[in-house]
Amino acid sequence: MDEKKDSRRNFITKFAPATFWGSLAVWGGSLLKFTMPTLLPQESKKIKLGMPSDFPNGTTKIFEKERVVLFADDDGLFAISTTCTHLGCVVKWTGRGFDCPCHGSKFDAQGEIIQGPAPKALKWFKIEKLPSGQLSLNLDKTVESGVKEQFYV
Numbered sequence: 001m002d003e004k005k006d007s008r009r010n011f012i013t014k015f016a017p018a019t020f021w022g023s024l025a026v027w028g029g030s031l032l033k034f035t036m037p038t039l040l041p042q043e044s045k046k047i048k049l050g051m052p053s054d055f056p057n058g059t060t061k062i063f064e065k066e067r068v069v070l071f072a073d074d075d076g077l078f079a080i081s082t083t084c085t086h087l088g089c090v091v092k093w094t095g096r097g098f099d100c101p102c103h104g105s106k107f108d109a110q111g112e113i114i115q116g117p118a119p120k121a122l123k124w125f126k127i128e129k130l131p132s133g134q135l136s137l138n139l140d141k142t143v144e145s146g147v148k149e150q151f152y153v
């Protein structure tokens with residue numbers, strides 16, 4: 001019986017410090033990663049769209065993976081993020097605005113808040129014309145809400 005107790009005590013004495021230090025190392029690594037800025041360059045997020053003539057007035061194109069909707073109206077092209085400004089859920093384009101399925105925020109067709117809890121309007125992304133004449137949607141750059149790009153000649 002005493003041998004069994006000794007065996008258990010030996011086991012605990014041997015492995016408890018390893019468990020403690022292992023846990024501390026994992027916790028410390030997580031804390032370090034959390035507090036360090038991202039040092040590696042991020043992949044540029046640009047989407048080639050095509051020629052300006054591919055987006056006639058009235059166009060609505062949803063990019064689900066990239067979380068953005070592209071629109072063309074009389075004033076030009078513009079792209080609105082579908083990431084809710086509350087907690088990041090994907091808002092749905094309803095044809096008249098954006099609804100968030102998570103907590104009920106609603107945005108108008110320009111991404112402005114109609115109903116919270118979202119604290120801010122949806123982001124607008126930059127649309128650029130490449131030297132080739134094609135359009136590119138730059139998800140790394142935002143523009144002020146209401147800035148529409150005219151690419152028609």
Ligand code: FES
Nearest residue numbers: 084086087100103
């Ligand atoms: S994440 Fe959209 S309302 Fe909360």
